[in-house]
Amino acid sequence: MKALGTASAAPGEIDTGRLQVGETRDGSDFGLPVAVVNGAEDGPTLYVQAVSDGDELNGLGVIQRAVPQIPPEDLSGTVLVVGIVNYHAFQVAEHRNPIDDTKMNRTYPGDESGTSSERISAATFEAASRADLILDLHQGSTSQMLNEVRVRCGQRHRLHDECLELAKVFGCGHVLDQKGPEGQLARVGPDEGIPTVDPELGGCIGWDEESIQYGVEGVFNVLRYYGFLDGDVDLERQTRATGFDRYGSPCGGLVRFRKDLGDAVAVGDVIFEVTDPFGQLKAEVTADDSGLFWRSRRLPQVATGEYVCSVGTNVDEF
Missing domain, CATH: 3.40.630.10 (Zn peptidases)
Incomplete structure (x- = not known):
């Protein structure tokens, strides 16, 4: 038992x-x-x-x-x-x-x-x-x-x-x-x-x-x-990140993303913008490192310093 x-x-x-x-x-x-x-x-x-x-x-x-x-x-x-x-x-x-x-x-x-x-x-x-x-x-x-x-x-x-x-x-x-x-x-x-x-x-x-x-x-x-059940597993190549850059908002407003999940990110790329309620641009946030757009907040409204998104960095395949 x-x-x-x-x-x-x-x-x-x-x-x-x-x-x-x-x-x-x-x-x-x-x-x-x-x-x-x-x-x-x-x-x-x-x-x-x-x-x-x-x-x-x-x-x-x-x-x-x-x-x-x-x-x-x-x-x-x-x-x-x-x-x-x-x-x-x-x-x-x-x-x-x-x-x-x-x-x-x-x-x-x-x-x-x-x-x-x-x-x-x-x-x-x-x-x-x-x-x-x-x-x-x-x-x-x-x-x-x-x-x-x-x-x-x-x-x-x-x-x-x-x-x-x-x-x-x-x-x-x-x-x-x-x-x-x-x-x-x-x-x-x-x-x-x-x-x-x-x-x-x-x-x-x-x-x-x-x-x-x-x-x-x-x-x-x-x-x-691992042998619990019969059957073969084909190990496919994986994309690996060993770093994780988190981005907060420099101001309050509404977030507009310029990258989708899984998109490649290069240094200096705009990853999101912040506008006021009338669509006027308040800030652009650019990537510090290259990598993959990994995670983002769901709701558009943000306060100053609030979490917005993350980029996986030091990316390779194995």
Whole structure:
């Protein structure tokens, strides 16, 4: 039997349940939705989680579609799934955990006696630490963003090559290979010897079917490439960025973009303009470095200094 929380599956079976991690404000127990897919044959373990940011739902869309398609009778190994990590933020459709005003993916490996977010991180990391591979499904919040996979361990990390290979296998077409902030699962996992990546499946309000399909295909690419399921995976060349330039607005007004997602950007190119409500130009913002137009805000109105867009830099193919 393989178990996660109250989910327990014999070989060749799948089961769902809850991973209890605390109580809500009225004293009721709450648990995260979990699934165990236990293969008929022995093999490695894959851990998958989604919604560590409460408004990032594309990963949940991937789990909702992918898990019913995994045939446990044909599987070699085990897939452990936490469908919704940031329970409290998901309930109110917010990015951060409203109980402690914390971004969950900055609290790993967690603390079982700590804050709400730290306790959830500790419980999910205990499950993740049983795995041979980790997929932490995200999206670019409600911004517009390329479908990409992030390698967050840093290029000097002993597991960097394994993480980069996992990103290529997942196969979104774009990879951001840049060391991430402390407390990210995609940084802590490799420190524990587990190749871990952070697929960022587009960016939207609600969820987006195209990005979800990228994620479903990515999960099955991983299952086939690493021997969980039979089948071949053709590794296609990926576009990689190792830098990330963020641009804010020099003034308040309305943004008009001069680049679309995925467009090449050269030094000095105008990437966006800011106008007043009557269309009069107030500012032009140009690129400091060459690269790819990677991410942009969704709403046009901005205040001085507010985030507008990002350009992936130091771009190559691998």
